[in-house]
Amino acid sequence: MQADLSPVIAATAQWLLRAYPASGGALAAALCEVQARQAVTVAAWLRYPTAMDAGLVEMAGPGGSARxxxxxGRGSDEDGDAWRTWVDEVVASWAACLxxxxxxxxxxxAAVGEGEHLTGTPVEFRRLLTPDERDQGAAALLRHPDLVAPVAELHRARLLDTLDRREPREPLVA
Incomplete structure (x- = not known):
């Protein structure tokens, strides 16, 4: 059985977009959404690197958006939407860091490029990795380090630890 992280990715990206909305009209909203989804996708694939991990979160749920x-500065059930239960706090924090x-x-x-999620599937994260001026303008709030710092700092240390363990090490030469 192949587990599906799409509910976690969709809900967590939606949370980020509501917390840090696009600056501008419909095009800006679309560009901001693409950036949020790409960041959340990378973060989710890092957090749940195997089909087993993804299956477990699919069964247990990620925890929700209350914290x-x-x-x-929002109420935990501000608009009564059930999608908030699929928000993953760690994934949101990691996406904010990215x-x-x-x-x-x-x-x-690069780390997720070596994982199970991309097996045989070409994926590009251009808007996350090399945003142009329009991307930057559209996601000015979402990419502002000071504004997203409270969320990013929640789990930054875990992200750094996860990436450190995945980076290839140079052999020690005596």
């Missing part, structure tokens, strides 16, 4: 809502730190984004995208 994140508090950090963003959106505000290009080097972390590059390392994370």
């Amino acid at each position: 994140l809502d508090g950090l963003a 959106l505000t730190d290009p080097e972390l984004a590059r390392l994370a995208a």
Whole structure:
């Protein structure tokens, strides 16, 4: 059975977009959404690297947005939407880190490129890794390090630890 992380990815991206909305009209909203989804996808694939991991979160659920809502100054059930139960706090935090730190984004995208999720599937994360001026403008709030810092800092250490364990090490020469 292939587990599906799409509910976690969709809900967590939606949470980020509501907490840090696009600056501009419909095109800006679309560009911001693509960036959020790419960051959340990379973060989710890092957090749940195997089909077994993804299957477990699919069965147990990721935990919801209550703590994140508090950090963003929102009520935990502000609009009564059930999708909030599929928000993953760690994935949101990691995605915020990736959106505000290009080097972390590059390392994370490279790490997921070696995982089970991309087996035989070409995927590009251009808007996350090399955003152009329109992308930057559209996601000005989402990519602003000071604004997203409360969310990013929640689990930054775990992200750094995860990436450190995945990076190839140079052999020690005596």
